[in-house]
Amino acid sequence: MTIQIKRFQWLQRASAWEQAEAWRKQRVRMSERFLADSTVAASAFFSAAYSQITGTVQITAQTASKRVQAELAAKIDKLA
Numbered sequence: 001m002t003i004q005i006k007r008f009q010w011l012q013r014a015s016a017w018e019q020a021e022a023w024r025k026q027r028v029r030m031s032e033r034f035l036a037d038s039t040v041a042a043s044a045f046f047s048a049a050y051s052q053i054t055g056t057v058q059i060t061a062q063t064a065s066k067r068v069q070a071e072l073a074a075k076i077d078k079l080a
Contacts, residue, residue: 014022
């Protein structure tokens with residue numbers, strides 16, 4: 001008893017040029033996806049850095065305001 005492997009030989013294979021063209025198109029799609037993903041990542045990092053900077057500035061401004069108010073209250077108490 002022998003086993004034969006049937007093949008789809010009636011289907012036409014892509015030519016070397018068609019394979020190269022398909023590979024080139026795939027590389028273009030991969031490149032575009034990489035650029036899109038890196039743009040999203042860069043935007044996220046920029047947003048995080050911006051949020052950190054603005055948060056630090058707000059905390060610093062609040063701290064400075066509290067110090068000025070405390071000094072002003074101390075001077076008012078001293079004068080009174």
